[in-house]
Amino acid sequence: MPHTHAACGWFKVCETEPLSAGGPRTPSALPPDPNLNETIRCRAASFQDMANGGDQFGLAERPDSNCMESPHEDTGKQEHDNYSLNSPSSPQTTTNQQGMEEIKVFLHDRDLWTKFDEVGTEMIITKAGRRMFPSYKVKVTGLNPKTKYILLMDIVPGDDHRYKFADNKWSVTGKAEPAMPGRLYVHPDSPATGAHWSRQLVSFQKLKLTNNHLDPFGHIILNSMHKYQPRLHIVKADENNGFGSKNTAFCTHVFAETAFIAVTSYQNHKITQLKSKTIHLLKDSEVETTTSYIVWPSYKVKTTLWFPAVQFARGHVPHCDTGLSVHSPEMISPASTHYSLLHPHLQQPQAYHCTKRKRVEDRCSSDNRLPYKKPSGTLQVAQICTVTHPRTLSLHTWVAQQCCPGSH
DNA sequence: TCTTCCACGTT
DNA sequence: CAACGTGGAAG
Numbered sequence: 001m002p003h004t005h006a007a008c009g010w011f012k013v014c015e016t017e018p019l020s021a022g023g024p025r026t027p028s029a030l031p032p033d034p035n036l037n038e039t040i041r042c043r044a045a046s047f048q049d050m051a052n053g054g055d056q057f058g059l060a061e062r063p064d065s066n067c068m069e070s071p072h073e074d075t076g077k078q079e080h081d082n083y084s085l086n087s088p089s090s091p092q093t094t095t096n097q098q099g100m101e102e103i104k105v106f107l108h109d110r111d112l113w114t115k116f117d118e119v120g121t122e123m124i125i126t127k128a129g130r131r132m133f134p135s136y137k138v139k140v141t142g143l144n145p146k147t148k149y150i151l152l153m154d155i156v157p158g159d160d161h162r163y164k165f166a167d168n169k170w171s172v173t174g175k176a177e178p179a180m181p182g183r184l185y186v187h188p189d190s191p192a193t194g195a196h197w198s199r200q201l202v203s204f205q206k207l208k209l210t211n212n213h214l215d216p217f218g219h220i221i222l223n224s225m226h227k228y229q230p231r232l233h234i235v236k237a238d239e240n241n242g243f244g245s246k247n248t249a250f251c252t253h254v255f256a257e258t259a260f261i262a263v264t265s266y267q268n269h270k271i272t273q274l275k276s277k278t279i280h281l282l283k284d285s286e287v288e289t290t291t292s293y294i295v296w297p298s299y300k301v302k303t304t305l306w307f308p309a310v311q312f313a314r315g316h317v318p319h320c321d322t323g324l325s326v327h328s329p330e331m332i333s334p335a336s337t338h339y340s341l342l343h344p345h346l347q348q349p350q351a352y353h354c355t356k357r358k359r360v361e362d363r364c365s366s367d368n369r370l371p372y373k374k375p376s377g378t379l380q381v382a383q384i385c386t387v388t389h390p391r392t393l394s395l396h397t398w399v400a401q402q403c404c405p406g407s408h
Numbered sequence: 409t410c411t412t413c414c415a416c417g418t419t
Numbered sequence: 420c421a422a423c424g425t426g427g428a429a430g
Contacts, residue, residue: 127412130424164409211411224410264411265426271427 095251102142103234105253108201109134112278113257119172119270121260123228129208129219133275135203136230136258143194143234150190150235151197153204154182154288155220158227158259165225165267177223185220189238204245222262 053390097099107113112134113121114327124130134152157179185207189196210219222228236249266272 124425128422128424166409267410 028293092256093251095249099144099236100234100249100251103251104141105232105234106139106141107258108137110255110257113255116271116274117257117259119274120268121258121259122263122266122268122271123209123222124266125209125211125222125224125262125264127210127212129210129212129214129215129217131208132230134278136207136232137201138204138232138253139201140197140234143198145193145195145198147194148191148237149197150237151187151202152205152233152235153185153187153207154189155209155222155228155230156182158229160188161227162223162293163225163227165263168268170261170268173225176226183218183220185218188246209262211262224262224264227259227261229254229256239253270367310404 023271081277116134123132130255140151157176160176161172162176163170185204187202187204188206189202208217208219209222211222211224212218212219213221213329215221232253232255234253261267266275
């Protein structure tokens with residue numbers, strides 16, 4: 001029997017386990033972090049744990065270490081010092097299908113995330129649900145403009161420890177609580193075309209975190225004083241290869257610098273200060289901004305046959321075995337972003353500029369208090385890795401199984 | 409040491 | 420002005 005989540009009927013709240021493929025894990029898959037130092041030791045340890053920790057901590061299978069190399073990264077680095085193309089840590093990308101390899105995901109405000117990460121990011125969780133700060137926003141390129149995709153996030157345990165904050169530092173204080181069933185947050189625009197996702201930053205700022213294990217709102221449930229890793233999944237949503245098929249194409253992107261420890265109130269005062277400082281920066285900044293991006297102009301149309309998108313019922317509680325439903329999105333403001341691709345045919349990555357007026361939605365920081373603007377060209381190109389993992393459990397199958405236990 | 413509650417600011 | 424979101428006080 002399908003299991004309808006009566007209290008939280010949206011697809012986005014269907015409970016899931018972390019994405020963990022059935023295949024063998026490859027502990028060596030995580031490359032050592034050459035920037036390993038005191039400030040990021042915690043994070044590196046976290047990823048080592050993930051690599052060694054077995055499926056219960058369930059990041060998707062890691063790609064082979066050599067896949068982290070990008071032929072373009074040095075070029076980009078030379079041209080734009082503030083783009084950390086050589087970062088060894090992000091994103092970890094896994095694809096299960098051809099057609100997803102071209103997809104690149106760039107963490108927005110990566111510098112900010114890195115600042116928090118260096119201190120030790122904390123995310124407040126409350127009974128009612130709290131937004132993340134920094135909020136999770138990405139730029140996605142390489143999507144087929146006409147194909148529909150679902151973008152969704154989950155947050156999986158970062159390691160097997162429980163932490164405490166004492167003497168002004170974090171330390172391990174025991175074994176982690178058993179992981180809660182993971183919940184998915186499906187971006188409210190889903191499903192939408194590649195063109196739509198590519199048009200502007202994709203913001204997950206409405207995602208909320210809670211410590212209420214019985215949360216009825218569909219927020220992502222986390223344990224306080226535990227470490228977590230957000231992940232982004234991009235799922236192709238066309239009929240011929242859609243939800244319902246075991247071959248559902250998807251890819252998973254993990255930005256190590258977005259890992260955090262969940263807390264019910266900030267522990268490290270440096271985090272409080274950094275957040276406050278950041279908000280003031282945002283408040284003081286201007287309305288109009290120009291942001292530079294680097295793109296790989298390598299997008300290739302592989303087929304001229306555009307599959308019709310899967311129809312998603314909107315506005316009602318779905319039965320998991322008859323279709324998936326997503327939160328009906330607010331109206332998206334008209335495209336206000338203008339891109340000018342300077343040299344689209346060159347094989348070198350090209351910088352281009354985006355001048356945009358802030359969307360209304362973007363004028364609030366995560367606490368909805370202060371005007372928001374990113375302080376500078378902060379959209380970072382992260383290192384891309386694309387591999388094929390035929391044995392990786394399809395996201396659809398995984399979602400369906402977790403959403404409707406017993407119906408598959 | 410950590411969580412919950414609540415007064416306050418913003419939308 | 421109601422609803423929402425927050426930081427810090429209180430426990």
